[in-house]
Amino acid sequence: MTTIHIYHTNDIHSHLKTWARTREYLQTQRRIHEQQGEACFIFDLGDFIDRADLYTEATLGRENVHLLDEAGYDAVTIGNNEGITLSKEALAALYEQTEFDVILSNLKEQDDTQPVWASPYKIYTTHDRIKIGVIGATAPFYDYYGPLGWKVTDPIKNLQKTAKEIGERTDIVICLSHLGLNSDEILASTIPNIDLIIGSHTHHVLKHGKKVEQALLTGGGKFGQYIGYSVIKYSAENHKIEKIETELIETSQLPHVEGETREFEALHNWGKEQLSVEVFHASRYYNLEWQHDSHLARFFAEALMDYAKADCAFFSAGIFLTPLKKGPVTAYDLHQMLPHPINACKIEMTGAQLKACLQKIDEQNAEWSQMELKGLGFRGRILGKMLKYHCEVKKDELYVNGMKKQDDARIQVVTLDMFTFGWFFPELKDMKKTYLLPHFLRDILAIYGYKYFGK
Incomplete structure (x- = not known):
């Protein structure tokens, strides 16, 4: 009987407060298993980085990836925070010099070739010749990957094809899935030779897994709260898995690592130091308000419309999250002000469509302005008042830049991508739109600030 030990992390999102404990635990467990002559694998399921974090922002995630290397990971797949919050060049740079494998079947170059830094699968062989096929895929954000220069394809079809391709060459098939629980259930139901699906993306918690058909599904929450641990008992004589089970290990309950707090603070301070570079020099102070218009909001609106070449916003x-101070403004200052991994989005609307959106804002603003929001890339506290610039409805007539617009007029509107996902404005999902990538909101303000003020 061969025993295979599998550890995983997922959706850490640069929450590195317990990283020292996680690293120490994984390295210790690997030593123990290897001394006992048993196979051990360590995987990460993506969204290890999050650009809301200073340490991550300072090198666009490259230093984070070094942490995985130092801890001894065997393989990773990517999440959307690696895939769509970085330019194509920055994503490739993440994995240029890593020791671990990147397993990813559904992200291709525009000509359908495999990125040089990733493989659709890997087959690992234990000391007693058990062959373990590992496949992986990430969530297909089509509207983002295309403009970034990638070709993302249907992950379920890709995994079905890849699992079939390696089926006769492997004894065990494991999937690294950054797809979410619903997709994992579909995989289990449609891929008969898949044995273990290590899941992520939807931050689901499955303390002892979930059996679907022949496969065991796992889920380890988010932010490094858990380490997933799965054990497979495989009978070489019978050519089958005799037992497979999983559990979650709570990182807060792991033994204290000497210097862990200093290590975490050092990462934060290093990131702050790297970002303390002047971007522009503001000639005045710009206040912020969450329930009203402000000098800062108006300045940002001009930046947004200039960047998008839009009529209104x-x-x-x-x-x-902070005002814009007078004097030298650094990349750190802008990151503190706008930490969100949010992009601008340009939408072509008719006059009737824009008028309906503005009327909806007027109707919902009292409720929306107090809403505490988590997710959609938003890293603030409350949504705040919805602000409109260069567009308004007066006496049921639409005005853009002071000019009355008819219902069939074509208007270029810029907003934030978080408002196009269907939660606030379901009607925006089907409109013609362009996500303005790869720059985040803070980058747009930096570009305009330099243009407006200079250094």
């Missing part, structure tokens, strides 16, 4: 006041 709307966005929420709660995106600003």
Whole structure:
């Protein structure tokens, strides 16, 4: 009987407060298993980085990836925070010099070739010649990957094809899935030779897994709260898995590692130091308000419309977490102000469509302005008042830049991508739109600030 030990992390999102404990635990467990002559694998399921974090932002995640290397990971797949919050060049740079494998079947170059830094699968062989096929895929954000220069394809079809391709060459098939629980259930139901699906993306917690058909599904929450641990007992004589089980290990309950607090603070301080570079020099102070218009919001609106070449804009006041100070403004200052991994989105609307959106804002603003929001890339506290610039409805007539617009007029509107996902404005999902990538909101403000003020 061969025993295979599998550890995993997922959706850490640069929450590195317990990283020292996680690293120490994984390295210790690997030593123990290897001394006992048993196979051990360590995987990460993506969204290890999050650009809301200073340490991550300072090198666009490259230093985070070094942490995985130092801990001894065997393989990873990517999440959307690696895939769509970085330019194509920055994503490739993440994995240029890593010791671990990147397993990813559904992200291709535009000509359908495999990125040089990733493989659709890997087959690992234990000391007693058990062959373990590992496949992986990430969530297909089609509207983002295309403009970034990638070709993302249907992950379920890709995994079905890959699992079939390696089926006769492997004894065990494991999937690294950054797809979410619903997709994992579909995989289990449609891929008969898949044995273990290590899941992520939807931050689900499955303390002892979930059996679907022949496969065991796992889920380890988010932010490094858990380490997943799965054990497979495989009978070489019978050519089958005799037992497979999983559990979650709570990182807060792991033994204290000497210097762990200093290590975490050092990462934060290093990131702050790297970002303390002047971007522009503001000639005045710009205040922020969450429930009203402000000098800062108006300045940002001009930056947004200039960047998008749009006629008008709307966005929420709660995106600003600090004011814009007078004097030298650094990349760190802008990151503190706008930490969100949010992009601008340009939408072509008719006059009737824009008028309906603005009327909806007027109707919902009292409720929306107080809403505490988590997710959609938003890293603030409350949504704040929805602000409109260069567009308004007066006496049931639409005005853009002071000019009355008819219902069939074509208008270029810029807003934040978080408002196009269907939660606030379901009607925006089907409109013609362009996500303005790869720059985040803070980058847009930096570009305009330099243009407006200079250094």
